[in-house]
Amino acid sequence: MSSTTLKSLDHSELKESCTKFASSFSSSGSSDVDLNDLISELTVMQSTLSDRAMSAMEIFEFVREADCYFNISIAYRTPFTMPVTVASDERSFSKLKLLKNYLRYTI
Numbered sequence: 044m045s046s047t048t049l050k051s052l053d054h055s056e057l058k059e060s061c062t063k064f065a066s067s068f069s070s071s072g073s074s075d076v077d078l079n080d081l082i083s084e085l086t087v088m089q090s091t092l093s094d095r096a097m098s099a100m101e102i103f104e105f106v107r108e109a110d111c112y113f114n115i116s117i118a119y120r121t122p123f124t125m126p127v128t129v130a131s132d133e134r135s136f137s138k139l140k141l142l143k144n145y146l147r148y149t150i
Contacts, residue, residue, distance in 0.1 A: 049088070061082050081114040084114050092105075103123065
């Protein structure tokens with residue numbers, strides 16, 4: 044979430060976004076982020092961020108340097124470290140292998 048998006052949220056929208064995040068990244072009812080602390084930290088963060096537009100990575104670096112927003116740090120770190128798979132590339136390599144094998148056998 045960028046700084047302009049974060050500053051534009053009112054308290055109810057912020058609470059809804061945090062609840063969605065906590066439910067998405069929880070397992071068996073346990074979560075790395077405390078929901079109430081995350082909401083209060085983001086509320087404080089809305090007033091402490093500068094007026095210039097900041098990307099999510101810049102906010103994460105700001106939070107790491109400030110070293111006082113523990114739950115926000117975890118919340119921003121989670122999407123940055125999620126693995127991404129690209130199945131379409133894997134399929135194209137598989138098709139390429141089949142094509143090469145076909146061409147070898149026909150020669």
